[in-house]
Amino acid sequence: MLNPLFLAQRAARFRSMAEGGPLDFLIVGGGISGAMLHDVLCRRGYRVAMVDKSDFASGTSQASGMLVWGGLLYLKNLDFATVASLCKARKALMEKCARQIKPLDIHYLTGGAPAASKAFVWAALQFYWLLGGCELDRPRFKKCPSGDALIYQEGMLCESDSRFVIDQIAAQDSEQSIALNHCRVATASRDSSHGLWRIGLNDELTGTEHQVTAKVLINAAGVWADELNRLAGLESRYKHVFSKGVYLAFPRGDSVEARIYPMLGRNDVLTHVPWGPVSMWGPTETSIQNMKAGFSADRDDVRFLLDQARRQLRGQHRAEDVVSIRCGIRPLVVPRNYNREEYPLSLSRRHQVEIHKEKMAITMYGGKFTSAMTVAEHTANLLKRWIPPARFSPPTRHHAPETRIHDGLGHAFVTPEWARDRESCATLEDYLRRRTNIAQWMPRMGLGHQNEQRDALLETASAFTDEPNHAEAMVCAYEQRVRSLYDPLLSA
Ligand SMILES: Cc1cc2nc3c(=O)[nH]c(=O)nc-3n(C[C@H](O)[C@H](O)[C@H](O)COP(=O)(O)OP(=O)(O)OC[C@H]3O[C@@H](n4cnc5c(N)ncnc54)[C@H](O)[C@@H]3O)c2cc1C
Incomplete structure (x- = not known):
């Protein structure tokens, strides 16, 4: 109940x-x-x-890269109109939601690249900045101990998507x-x-x-x-075609820079972006036909990202180091009669x-x-051509949410009670995955490597029911989901 x-x-x-x-x-x-x-x-x-x-x-x-970005990658397709309109949209959104979106420096590593390709990236970044109306900081060159980098800016959602x-x-x-x-x-x-x-x-x-x-x-x-x-x-x-995208989150350690890397063996890139106590590594880009299967990562996605991490990132990036997995499907619009097969x-x-x-x-x-x-x-x-707007518009609510510092993460999250009463939060998973980042910042969807967070989860679940047995049942069902959907992806 x-x-x-x-x-x-x-x-x-x-x-x-x-x-x-x-x-x-x-x-x-x-x-x-x-x-x-x-x-x-x-x-x-x-x-x-x-x-x-x-x-x-x-x-x-709930599965995006959380970047408010102008679409740098689409310059490759010479899709200047989309890039210009995304840059304009980025500016408008960053202005409206200045407290929730912050500028992010992204390091484009050019360490071993030939001079001609460095010059090409440099020119592309300058062009991108111009297309964006010179709004964010101008791209600059930086000599780093870990390799030279070109730095440019995008926006990033502060808390989560x-x-x-x-x-x-x-x-x-x-x-x-x-x-x-x-x-x-x-x-x-x-x-x-x-x-x-x-x-x-x-x-x-x-x-x-x-x-x-x-x-x-x-x-x-x-x-x-x-x-x-x-x-x-x-x-x-029109219709949608679907592209699956997966990220792995690793402990952030002392890495504070957002970086962009080439995707080895493909004409694409991967990003490594700090987010709270983790860094997100990905995304993959896989064309899918069956949408039902697309909403969960599979072992091939995980293996691919671990392999790319092992070859490109410093530090440990093994299956047992993964803190969380994010997976979503991009809805890509095409004409109704589209039936080609191409890299999404x-x-x-x-x-x-x-x-x-x-x-x-x-x-x-x-x-x-x-x-x-x-x-x-x-x-x-x-x-408004169909229904003219009313002259009276209701005021928006700006209540600061009630928050509490999470013991393990040291981060303030909205309390379960506030989320339930003010944000329609109905279940343990709604709370851990979407009202807070607990399921993504703590291993095994918030349960911990050895289930050490189980008691904390039981206390959280009790906010969503008035029956202790039901709170226990919620946690059992959640544990079962972790065991059946999540653990097998990372097992040897
Ligand atoms: C890996 C990845 C990385 C991305 N990175 C970025 C990024 O960095 N920056 C960026 O700008 N964009 C990014 N995107 C794109 C962005 O996330 C999506 O375009 C956006 O989230 C789509 O939002 P939506 O509201 O259209 O769809 P959704 O978020 O899917 O919402 C649709 C909703 O409709 C509901 N629904 C469906 N059918 C019914 C029904 N019959 N009755 C009631 N409800 C129903 C569903 O439950 C769902 O919640 C990324 C996408 C992916 C997959």
């Missing part, structure tokens, strides 16, 4: 979504695309709800603007005689079913966008907003963390 107060709040949200007439907009998907659009539409005074079938930010938005998404949502959650996680769209049909969408929702926590009506349906379901369009009977000129890096990372005019629906394809805010503003401008 989940915490009664939490369940009562949740029931009230379902009621306020269903009562009071049709919603202006129902957004499906609580990743960065949905959350940013939810934020913009709420600020414009609309009656909006956003639902996610799992936790907020539990899709691709999922935390960033949840902060956007928590600031807007009010009577006018509802956000519900663990709530799946099960049916969606257009009632053209009343000009409304009729949507069936399944509450994945309680098993109850709900009906809502909305004037406009917004598909922000990321890699599930095509699936949702099929469910809602929406045809599109050569596909554009642009976004595409498709308008299904007759049915009053919109699908958000592709895109990146970096561009999510500008895409949201662009989409909201399209939507």
Whole structure:
């Protein structure tokens, strides 16, 4: 049994979504695309709800490289338009979220490279800086004991990608603007005689079913966008193809520099970026057909990254040194009739907003963390042709969260009680993986190498239920997931 107060709040949200007439907009998907659009539409005074079938930010938005970047790598494809627009989006997002995004120096190591290729990288970085409107620090050369480097800047999310998404949502959650996680769209049909969408929702926590009506349906379901369009009977000129990306996190040690390395044997790069007590090494780039299998790393991904680390990084990078594994699928937009097989890096990372005019629906394809805010503003401008914004816009909430220093990590995280009452945090995993970084900064998803964090996890779990037996069951289920999904990836 989940915490009664939490369940009562949740029931009230379902009621306020269903009562009071049709919603202006129902957004499906609580990743960065949905959350940013939810934020913009709420600020414009609309009656909006956003639902996610799992936790907020539990899709691709929990697995990014956390860089707010202008797309340096896409210069290779001569895709200058995408790079220029990503640079513009980077500037806008860094200005709006100055407290949550900081500039990051990235070292491009040129140690053993021939002079001609150093000069080429130098010229490319200068060009990139110019395309970015000379906003961040100018690229510079640095002589280092570990090898010469060219240094350029990007933005980086300070806390984490999922935390960033949840902060956007928590600031807007009010009577006018509802956000519900663990709530799946099960049916969606257009009632053209009343000009409304009729949507069936399944509450994945309680098993109850709900009906809502909305004037406009917004598909922000990321890699599930095509699936949702099929469910809602929406045809599109586009579709997604999928590329899996995996990072390994190692103890950071004394490494404080973000670095970029060539991916040996492939025309791509890997990054090594400090993040709290760990450094993230990756990502891989693997084209996948089967999305279900793509959401977890496999032994080949781990082996590939360990091999690259052994050949390129200093220090120990063995399987037993891995602190955590991040894995996500990039949604890459292509025309509906696309059927080539190519290395996914050569596909554009642009976004595409498709308008299904007759049915009053919109699908958000592709895109990146970096561009999510500008895409949201662009989409909201399209939507105001259908429904003009209200003159009154509700104030946003700016409550400083209640935090506590984590004993093992020495870092302040939001408390489980605050996360439950103010951030719709329903489960132990929601808390350890997305409200805090505990599952990624402590080995074995926060349990510790020898389960030494089990008691701490049991105490955390008790915030999400009022029955001690249920807290114990939550921890057992979590342990089981670690043993079956995580441990085998790192075993010999
Ligand atoms: C390895 C990797 C590294 C990356 N690095 C960067 C980076 O450094 N910088 C950058 O800008 N971008 C980066 N990206 C890209 C970025 O992470 C994604 O573009 C972005 O997170 C996509 O967000 P989204 O909201 O569109 O999708 P998602 O985050 O996947 O959200 C979609 C949501 O829809 C929900 N949903 C689906 N179907 C339903 C349904 N029927 N009912 C209810 N809910 C539903 C899902 O549960 C999910 O939470 C990276 C991506 C990967 C994989």
